Each structure stands twice: as structure tokens, then as C-alpha cells.
Amino acid sequence: MKSEKLTIIIADDHPLFRNALRQALTNVFTHTLWYEADSADALQTSLDNPELDPDLILLDLQMPGSNGYSTLIHLRAHYPSIPVVVISAYEDNNTISRAMHYGSSGFIPKSASMDSLSNAISSVLLGDFWLPEGVELQEIINDDINQMACKLKTLTPQQYKVLQMFAEGLLNKQIAYDLAVSEATIKAHATAIFKKLGVRNRTQAVISLKQLEMTKGPL
Structure with a gap:
């Protein structure tokens, strides 16, 4: 994990969720610059900013301009050095397995506790993967x-x-x-x-x- 300030983008179309998430995480990640995006297009605009060097993207799969996994797939193809953690209200094994298969470094259900959320982000920033306890990834068939x-x-x-x-x-x-x-x-x-x-x-x-x-x- 970088010793200097972290830069994290929260990409979610619900302003109340973004605000609550940022405020809660600020207490844990005290030296962090937070950026927000409410759509796939807004996220791309942030990534096009040469002065912005994000350490992590927290991504909701359901945003305007995003068709499910499409933004995640796009991010992993063109920004492979930036880890992405999916935060989603979809918590079934199908969604989790596909998200990990398409390159997410972690999957956090929106129902997760703050301890789980902070542990997940810390793990990913250290280069590890994170999944909810008890989740077993399933094989993705070539469909x-x-x-x-x-x-x-x-x-x-x-x-x-x-x-x-x-x-x-x-x-x-x-x-x-x-x-x-x-x-x-x-x-x-x-x-x-x-x-x-x-x-x-x-x-x-x-x-x-x-x-x-x-x-x-x-x-």
C-alpha cells in the first residue's frame, strides 16, 4: 500500500450511498483523496484526467451508461493497473463469480458491515483478493x-x-x-x-x- 495519500474513486449512481460510504471510510482511510462518479461516462471522465492517479475504484455494476458487467470489463481491459472492487446489491454466486472472472479484485455486498468493507479495501490495496465469507466461486462456462x-x-x-x-x-x-x-x-x-x-x-x-x-x- 502506498505510504502517501491514497486516491479512491467511488462509482455509484446513488448520491446518498456515495456520501455515506465516503464518510464511513474516511474514519478508516484518513489520508485519502475521494472522487465520485455517478455514471459510466463520469467515471471515464475522471480516468481521462491525467492528474488523477487512482489507487482503487469502488464500482457499482448498475449505473447509467453501464450494462451490468460492461464497465468492469472495460476497466480491466484498458486500466489493468487500477484494482477494481465491486460493491453491489446483487449478492448471489452467479454475480460474484462473474465479477471475479471479469477481473474484479474483490466483491463487497452492499449489506456488508463496515468492518468487512474496510478489511476488503485494505486487502485489495495490499494486492490480495477479497470475497465475502463462505462464498465459493463457480466455474464460468463459455456461454x-x-x-x-x-x-x-x-x-x-x-x-x-x-x-x-x-x-x-x-x-x-x-x-x-x-x-x-x-x-x-x-x-x-x-x-x-x-x-x-x-x-x-x-x-x-x-x-x-x-x-x-x-x-x-x-x-
């Missing part, structure tokens, strides 16, 4: 969800952002305006996205992305 996860890893950050905006139903013109690029650039991104995901159009791309949304069924 459609897992295959989509592998394809999602190949998207660049900009392509991933465009795909998220496709999922929000935005038109190419709107996306181009929001990203300050030309429509031709968005069309080029779309072509690359379709090729990497093995689909033919936006609708199929969005359907593929939604495979990563949370479920509680068998693995």
Missing part, C-alpha cells in the same frame, strides 16, 4: 455472455463510449455533437464496433451489449 465479454475487451475507449451511446438510442448526429467529432468519424467507429462484436448493425450491437446485464440465473 454467450462470456463470449460477448471477450469481444467487448477489444473495443477502444472511444468505441466503447460510442457503443454506450448507441444503447441510449442516440443518433449518429447527436453522438458526433456530444463527442465533438464528425458524423463520418462516428460511422467509422460504428463499422469498427460491428466488426469487433461480429454484428451487422446498431440494433444487433445493442442486443449483444445487453447480454451483460445482471441476472441471477445459473452460470
Whole structure:
């Protein structure tokens, strides 16, 4: 663990939870700079800041712009040096096993005690993994969800952002305006996205992305 100040990002769309979590952890991690993100896009903006060097991301799987495991998969593909700990209201073995399979360094149920929360974060900052007591990870079969996860890893950050905006139903013109690029650039991104995901159009791309949304069924 770094001896100097830590930098931790709390990525969750519920402001009351973020505030309560930060206040509670401040008593344990006294030399910490806290940053907050309420969506996948806000988290990406923080990560794009060259002055921000996070030591840890506390990630809720269900945020605006995030389709279940998609943000976790994206983070592990493009920011492998930053450990991610999932904090989720989904506490079943399916969710926990997939989160760990897709690269999370730990999984903390939102119902966990403060002692468990602080122990989990301390363990991960020291380079270990952390799971709730009694959890046994299950094998992830090579199903459609897992295959989509592998394809999602190949998207660049900009392509991933465009795909998220496709999922929000935005038109190419709107996306181009929001990203300050030309429509031709968005069309080029779309072509690359379709090729990497093995689909033919936006609708199929969005359907593929939604495979990563949370479920509680068998693995």
C-alpha cells in the first residue's frame, strides 16, 4: 500500500450511498483523496484526467451508461493497473463469480458491515483478493455472455463510449455533437464496433451489449 495519500474513486449512481460510504471510510482511510462518479461516462471522465492517479475504484455494476458487467470489463481491459472492487446489491454466486472472472479484485455486498468493507479495501490495496465469507466461486462456462465479454475487451475507449451511446438510442448526429467529432468519424467507429462484436448493425450491437446485464440465473 502506498505510504502517501491514497486516491479512491467511488462509482455509484446513488448520491446518498456515495456520501455515506465516503464518510464511513474516511474514519478508516484518513489520508485519502475521494472522487465520485455517478455514471459510466463520469467515471471515464475522471480516468481521462491525467492528474488523477487512482489507487482503487469502488464500482457499482448498475449505473447509467453501464450494462451490468460492461464497465468492469472495460476497466480491466484498458486500466489493468487500477484494482477494481465491486460493491453491489446483487449478492448471489452467479454475480460474484462473474465479477471475479471479469477481473474484479474483490466483491463487497452492499449489506456488508463496515468492518468487512474496510478489511476488503485494505486487502485489495495490499494486492490480495477479497470475497465475502463462505462464498465459493463457480466455474464460468463459455456461454454467450462470456463470449460477448471477450469481444467487448477489444473495443477502444472511444468505441466503447460510442457503443454506450448507441444503447441510449442516440443518433449518429447527436453522438458526433456530444463527442465533438464528425458524423463520418462516428460511422467509422460504428463499422469498427460491428466488426469487433461480429454484428451487422446498431440494433444487433445493442442486443449483444445487453447480454451483460445482471441476472441471477445459473452460470
